[in-house]
Amino acid sequence: MSKLFTSSKVGPYELSHRVVMAPLTRMRSDPGNIPNELMVKYYTQRASKIGLIISEATPVSIRGYGYAGAPGIYSDTQIAGWQRVTDAVHSEGGRIFQQLWHVGRQSHVDLQPHGDAPVAPSAIAAEGYAYTKRGEASFSVPRALELDEIPAIIEEFRSSAERSLRAGFDGVEIHGANGYLPDQFLQDGTNKRTDEYGGPIENRARFLLEVTQAAISVWGPDRVGVRISPSSTYGSMSDSDPRATFGYVATELDRLGIAYLHVVEPRIKGTEDVAHDETAIGAQHLRKRFSRTLIAAGGFTPASAEAAVTFGDADLVAFGRHFIANPDLPERIRRELPLTRYDRSTFYGGDARGYTDYPPAEAAVAA
Numbered sequence: 001m002s003k004l005f006t007s008s009k010v011g012p013y014e015l016s017h018r019v020v021m022a023p024l025t026r027m028r029s030d031p032g033n034i035p036n037e038l039m040v041k042y043y044t045q046r047a048s049k050i051g052l053i054i055s056e057a058t059p060v061s062i063r064g065y066g067y068a069g070a071p072g073i074y075s076d077t078q079i080a081g082w083q084r085v086t087d088a089v090h091s092e093g094g095r096i097f098q099q100l101w102h103v104g105r106q107s108h109v110d111l112q113p114h115g116d117a118p119v120a121p122s123a124i125a126a127e128g129y130a131y132t133k134r135g136e137a138s139f140s141v142p143r144a145l146e147l148d149e150i151p152a153i154i155e156e157f158r159s160s161a162e163r164s165l166r167a168g169f170d171g172v173e174i175h176g177a178n179g180y181l182p183d184q185f186l187q188d189g190t191n192k193r194t195d196e197y198g199g200p201i202e203n204r205a206r207f208l209l210e211v212t213q214a215a216i217s218v219w220g221p222d223r224v225g226v227r228i229s230p231s232s233t234y235g236s237m238s239d240s241d242p243r244a245t246f247g248y249v250a251t252e253l254d255r256l257g258i259a260y261l262h263v264v265e266p267r268i269k270g271t272e273d274v275a276h277d278e279t280a281i282g283a284q285h286l287r288k289r290f291s292r293t294l295i296a297a298g299g300f301t302p303a304s305a306e307a308a309v310t311f312g313d314a315d316l317v318a319f320g321r322h323f324i325a326n327p328d329l330p331e332r333i334r335r336e337l338p339l340t341r342y343d344r345s346t347f348y349g350g351d352a353r354g355y356t357d358y359p360p361a362e363a364a365v366a367a
């Protein structure tokens with residue numbers, strides 16, 4: 001008997017299996033960063049009966065951009081496009097949460113209004129590349145946010161959460177992982193502030209917790225999730241004491257009563273597999289700190305996902321890359337069918353190729 005295919009709950013929602021679609025940036029929206037029909041098709045293909053999808057990361061403001069072509073939720077004109085996506089997922093019997101995103105320093109002046117510097121807790125650049133309309137470009141040096149600018153960013157998360165509600169989503173997930181803005185505040189390698197948002201962990205966690213509370217003010221706690229990546233160095237991240245930092249974060253998020261904590265496992269750095277130290281922090285380590293649903297993500301195979309839920313390391317397992325190439329992934333895992341390989345060259349941007357042309361199992365087996 002497979003534990004992955006037993007029922008579970010996320011907030012108020014019953015799920016019929018434990019295979020979640022991880023948030024996946026694919027950069028295929030229309031000008032204006034509006035979700036289009038191609039995206040509706042993509043999500044429809046990946047919806048499963050009473051299964052959970054986390055949407056691709058969606059910027060809460062123009063300043064929150066690091067990837068051209070990512071669909072946004074910062075303006076009312078984007079709501080109707082998302083409504084078509086959520087309607088389509090619901091008509092397949094699925095659930096979908098929207099991931100809310102602000103990249104902070106992982107951006108480039110070309111993506112910012114008036115060519116401004118991206119914003120961050122401190123003026124320290126990340127190594128790596130932003131995806132501009134002209135291709136990849138090294139991250140720009142950010143500008144440190146003034147203390148009095150921070151409430152407006154929290155308000156961007158709140159008003160975006162409200163648009164998510166109007167667009168028919170089932171909940172929202174705060175993107176607190178992968179070295180984006182909330183993570184930049186959390187970890188002391190990127191946060192050198194001396195005000196109430198910097199210094200001790202109680203201060204560094206303030207931004208993430210306030211953003212989460214802003215989402216809760218719209219949705220209630222049981223339809224809000226938070227994603228974190230305690231051991232990832234993606235986006236040049238580092239912390240002098242990740243165990244204390246993320247232990248505190250998990251405890252405080254538990255206190256807020258959120259629906260789930262979504263943890264990226266140490267074997268993943270952003271979108272790639274990496275070797276890791278066995279003591280690095282993953283879902284299993286935060287189990288004691290968080291009492292509700294725990295989702296683990298990163299480098300899972302059907303077998304390791306089954307083991308994780310059987311041993312109780314996590315309640316649900318999110319798959320990213322396998323979901324790109326296997327639109328009917330839960331069904332394939334349930335029937336123990338072979339998985340199609342993904343093509344990394346079509347992950348970001350482009351058209352239907354490598355996006356909506358991966359066949360479902362029957363067609364793949366027949367081919």
Ligand code: FNR
Pocket residue numbers: 022023024025026055056057099175177178227264268270271272297298299300318319320321322347348
């Ligand atoms: C990602 N990942 C990711 N994570 C996130 O929180 N928000 C996002 O928008 C994205 N976008 C994204 C795009 C692409 C093309 C990839 C491959 C990955 C990370 C993803 O959710 C997941 O954590 C990793 O892919 C590891 O899981 P898998 O792929 O090993 O199952």
